[in-house]
Amino acid sequence: MDVIYGLIPGMLFLGLATVAVLFWAARTGQFEDLDGDGRRILMDEDEIDPPAPPAAGADPAKLEKSHADL
Incomplete structure (x- = not known):
């Protein structure tokens, strides 16, 4: 019976801590975008972050060489 005197305040404290969390x-917005990560996995990288156009005056041979390295 003496254990109850420790368990009841302990459970009240844990319950209040859970509600506070x-x-x-x-x-803080932790539950704003619940589906975003699941959809992001299914998307191609090209759709998420399209490549930037080459800079003006860039050498096309160097661009092709850099893409061949990928």
Whole structure:
């Protein structure tokens, strides 16, 4: 019976800490984009970040060589 005197305050503390963490997570935007990571996995990299156009005056032979290295 003496164990209950320690368990009840302990469970109240853990419960309040859990509620505080959930409120903190909701306030900081942790639950804003739940589907974004799942969709990002299915996308091609080309759709996410298209390559930048070559700079003016760039040598086309060097560009082809750099793409062949990939």
